[in-house]
Amino acid sequence: MTAGHPDTDAGxxxxxxxxxxxxxxxxxxxxxxxxxxxxxxxxxxxxxxADFGSLVERRRAPRYRWxxxxxELWYVREPGYLGTVMIRHxxxxxxxxxxxxxxxxxxxxxxGQGHATAMLAAACDRCRAxxxxxxxxxxxxxNVASRRVIEVNGGVLDNQASGICRFxxxxxPQPAPVPDPDPDPYPAGAFVASPSAxxxxx
Ligand SMILES: CC(C)(COP(=O)(O)OP(=O)(O)OC[C@H]1O[C@@H](n2cnc3c(N)ncnc32)[C@H](O)[C@@H]1OP(=O)(O)O)[C@@H](O)C(=O)NCCC(=O)NCCS
Numbered sequence: 012m013t014a015g016h017p018d019t020d021a022g023x024x025x026x027x028x029x030x031x032x033x034x035x036x037x038x039x040x041x042x043x044x045x046x047x048x049x050x051x052x053x054x055x056x057x058x059x060x061a062d063f064g065s066l067v068e069r070r071r072a073p074r075y076r077w078x079x080x081x082x083e084l085w086y087v088r089e090p091g092y093l094g095t096v097m098i099r100h101x102x103x104x105x106x107x108x109x110x111x112x113x114x115x116x117x118x119x120x121x122x123g124q125g126h127a128t129a130m131l132a133a134a135c136d137r138c139r140a141x142x143x144x145x146x147x148x149x150x151x152x153x154n155v156a157s158r159r160v161i162e163v164n165g166g167v168l169d170n171q172a173s174g175i176c177r178f179x180x181x182x183x184p185q186p187a188p189v190p191d192p193d194p195d196p197y198p199a200g201a202f203v204a205s206p207s208a209x210x211x212x213x
Pocket of ligand 1: 114115116117118121122123124125126127128129149150151154155156157159160163
């Protein structure tokens with residue numbers, strides 16, 4: 012958290028979901044801060060501000076970028092936009108070199124709070140549910156924070172060349188819940204009406 016930006020929403024749990032018009036102002040401000048950091052043009056943000064609904068509609072729809080089908084997801088802690096995850100459902104030769112299956116960024120003022128780590132974990136869950144079995148994730152060798160995000164999410168370094176690290180994250184199936192050998196006869200929420208037992212909502 013940057014000094015001067017108290018994180019008043021810190022108690023709420025963020026969610027990774029499709030783009031939404033609900034975070035218009037914080038999305039525009041956050042992406043403007045990222046453009047300023049990267050020195051990239053902001054004309055697209057002026058267009059987005061003029062018709063945010065259209066931007067959201069386009070980004071929610073199935074679409075192709077980098078020559079592959081992508082899903083764009085926004086990380087949101089109501090009512091604020093925290094960052095974006097881009098899932099690329101296939102790889103090209105270029106993406107195998109740099110880009111991989113998943114890209115992400117966090118708005119500068121929300122960095123260093125574990126959001127990227129949680130975003131990538133949520134993206135892994137989503138990809139696993141979609142039937143993907145492993146994810147290629149790449150980052151610049153110098154990007155210490157991104158490297159850490161990948162490693163904490165189980166990334167295994169495959170190779171490192173031309174200033175880029177390539178990691179594979181295995182998406183192991185989630186283990187099935189183990190049946191309780193001694194189940195509670197009065198589970199929470201059950202109405203118990205036996206005269207010889209408790210009568211209660213638990
Ligand atoms: C890289 C980025 C996504 C990290 O986001 P973040 O929300 O700050 O990451 P987290 O808070 O989850 O931190 C992840 C780890 O990196 C560490 N970290 C965060 N910022 C760091 C920094 N500037 N230098 C070194 N380590 C850093 C954290 O301590 C944490 O390590 P830990 O798990 O050992 O505690 C963010 O800096 C960003 O958006 N950068 C610009 C875009 C980008 O580089 N995207 C990735 C492309 S591959």
